[in-house]
Amino acid sequence: MAAVSSTSSPSSAQGNFVGRLAQLPWWLLLLVLAGVTLLYQFLTNELYTVILDKLARGIMTTIFVTLVAFSSAIVIGLIAGLGRVSKNPVIYNLATLYVQVIRGLPILVWIFYVAFVLTPAFFTLTNALGDALSPLLGADNFLSKANTQDVTLLGRAIIALAFAYGGFEAETFRAGIQSIGRGQMEAARSLGMSYFQAMRYVILPQAVRRVLPPLGNDFIAMLKDSSLVSVLGVRDITQEARLYVAASFRYPETYNTLAFVYLSMTIVLSLIVKGVEARLGKDGRGS
Amino acid sequence: MGAAANGNGQDMIVIRNLVKRFGHVEAVNGVSLTVARGQVVVIIGPSGSGKSTVLRCINHLETPTSGEIWVDGMKLTHNHKDINAIRAEVGMVFQQFNLFPHLTALENITLAQKVVRRRDAREADRIARAQLERVGIPEKADAYPGQLSGGQQQRVAIARALAMNPKVMLFDEPTSALDPEMIKEVLDVMLELAREGMTMVVVTHEMGFARNAANEIVFMDKGLIVEQNTPDEFFANPRESRTRAFLSQILR
Numbered sequence: 001m002a003a004v005s006s007t008s009s010p011s012s013a014q015g016n017f018v019g020r021l022a023q024l025p026w027w028l029l030l031l032v033l034a035g036v037t038l039l040y041q042f043l044t045n046e047l048y049t050v051i052l053d054k055l056a057r058g059i060m061t062t063i064f065v066t067l068v069a070f071s072s073a074i075v076i077g078l079i080a081g082l083g084r085v086s087k088n089p090v091i092y093n094l095a096t097l098y099v100q101v102i103r104g105l106p107i108l109v110w111i112f113y114v115a116f117v118l119t120p121a122f123f124t125l126t127n128a129l130g131d132a133l134s135p136l137l138g139a140d141n142f143l144s145k146a147n148t149q150d151v152t153l154l155g156r157a158i159i160a161l162a163f164a165y166g167g168f169e170a171e172t173f174r175a176g177i178q179s180i181g182r183g184q185m186e187a188a189r190s191l192g193m194s195y196f197q198a199m200r201y202v203i204l205p206q207a208v209r210r211v212l213p214p215l216g217n218d219f220i221a222m223l224k225d226s227s228l229v230s231v232l233g234v235r236d237i238t239q240e241a242r243l244y245v246a247a248s249f250r251y252p253e254t255y256n257t258l259a260f261v262y263l264s265m266t267i268v269l270s271l272i273v274k275g276v277e278a279r280l281g282k283d284g285r286g287s
Numbered sequence: 288m289g290a291a292a293n294g295n296g297q298d299m300i301v302i303r304n305l306v307k308r309f310g311h312v313e314a315v316n317g318v319s320l321t322v323a324r325g326q327v328v329v330i331i332g333p334s335g336s337g338k339s340t341v342l343r344c345i346n347h348l349e350t351p352t353s354g355e356i357w358v359d360g361m362k363l364t365h366n367h368k369d370i371n372a373i374r375a376e377v378g379m380v381f382q383q384f385n386l387f388p389h390l391t392a393l394e395n396i397t398l399a400q401k402v403v404r405r406r407d408a409r410e411a412d413r414i415a416r417a418q419l420e421r422v423g424i425p426e427k428a429d430a431y432p433g434q435l436s437g438g439q440q441q442r443v444a445i446a447r448a449l450a451m452n453p454k455v456m457l458f459d460e461p462t463s464a465l466d467p468e469m470i471k472e473v474l475d476v477m478l479e480l481a482r483e484g485m486t487m488v489v490v491t492h493e494m495g496f497a498r499n500a501a502n503e504i505v506f507m508d509k510g511l512i513v514e515q516n517t518p519d520e521f522f523a524n525p526r527e528s529r530t531r532a533f534l535s536q537i538l539r
Contacts (some may be wrong), residue, residue: 083340183381183383186385187379190348190381191375202387206388287413
């Protein structure tokens with residue numbers, strides 16, 4: 001008896017140990033190791049310090065692009081999402097067309113398209129309108145004087161990202177709205193509320209709570225995709241890194257630093273999103 | 288709007304030749320029904336007989352395929368403004384309660400008062416508390432629906448409808464989703480309402496309620512009204528064989 005227990009318990013303890021070992025978050029450990037190594041470089045290697053300094057100039061642009069483009073995308077997505085659940089065939093089809101076009105285009109291509117095709121086209125239209133209205137507004141009215149160059153590349157990049165993500169958020173909002181039971185709309189309508197009152201006071205407050213986690217993830221994705229604005233020469237951290245590399249050919253040092261900066265931001269953000277998600281989960285009045 | 292033809296001042300609801308099709312399925316097959324002011328009409332019948340659909344057509348939650356409906360002399364048209372106005376006068380209670388889960392019981396009752404009736408917050412609050420008192424759960428004002436039992440939720444739903452001062456109350460199987468021990472508390476509230484003279488149309492399987500509260504019982508089957516009578520006559524001397532068959536099933 002004693003022999004049996006003495007042979008079985010160490011082996012099961014060993015099994016437990018291996019099991020527990022396997023469950024440790026090794027990825028985090030490796031990541032922290034890499035981070036510590038880089039931090040050490042920042043402190044001791046002057047080159048890394050120089051690069052970090054250069055990238056820091058772009059950080060405000062990266063944050064600005066992310067925040068403005070994402071908040072615009074939420075508004076666009078909400079409007080398009082409401083269009084996607086609309087019973088009006090014109091509104092439904094316009095919203096669906098927008099979503100399908102956005103989902104079918106690479107964001108990079110869409111950014112070029114907005115910057116160099118849609119923006120000039122918009123101003124051609126504006127100018128034509130201004131010329132047509134010149135008897136009313138005068139020959140030199142603001143419409144005919146408007147120029148494509150009035151919108152900076154930063155502005156066009158933000159518009160492009162906002163509409164690109166607006167298409168994704170539209171589907172998020174649509175799913176959220178459709179996840180709310182039909183009875184909610186019926187109850188609101190039976191009390192005499194209009195469709196929009198029911199949406200605003202009954203459906204959307206519940207739907208928004210449900211889509212907060214995916215919206216949080218998309219915010220992180222937006223932070224990453226804001227690097228695409230560098231193709232228009234907008235000086236975010238990616239563009240600063242590219243400029244530095246072009247002059248110094250210090251590829252590993254520059255891109256190590258760039259990756260480090262993005263990862264620090266996204267990991268902190270994802271922890272925040274997780275925290276918010278956990279708090280919403282605890283709050284037991286989800287459905 | 289046809290009020291002259293159909294409102295003699297006594298009729299709260301007039302339904303004429305109502306037909307409702309879902310695709311190829313005829314849910315309601317030509318129903319005519321008049322509910323006088325202050326009357327309680329109970330609609331019974333097997334499931335799929337179209338009784339809920341009739342109820343849902345009265346406040347246009349379902350759009351009738353054909354036929355005409357008047358509520359208090361106002362004809363239901365497809366005009367959204369008119370429909371919203373009529374719905375505010377017609378309270379509805381659902382089988383699944385359909386309380387708004389993100390709002391407290393009190394907020395559930397004040398919301399439509401504020402946005403539809405345009406009452407100020409204090410007034411809406413006062414009325415909501417009075418209605419909660421009336422349905423017997425004033426202490427649950429600040430509870431969320433998820434914290435209430437089924438019977439309590441349904442009573443909040445009744446209070447929510449009553450706070451709009453409706454002219455008619457529609458009940459769509461209000462006790463079918465409740466545990467047996469909670470059915471009575473909801474039926475008691477409904478009986479009290481009937482005694483106070485509220486005009487009510489009730490779809491239910493509760494024959495005890497039908498016997499005690501109804502002025503008239505309507506038996507529907509396959510989208511048609513088969514028989515219509517006072518409760519005493521209806522239960523004692525059913526005329527139609529289908530009615531007898533149904534009653535023998537349900538009153539064993």
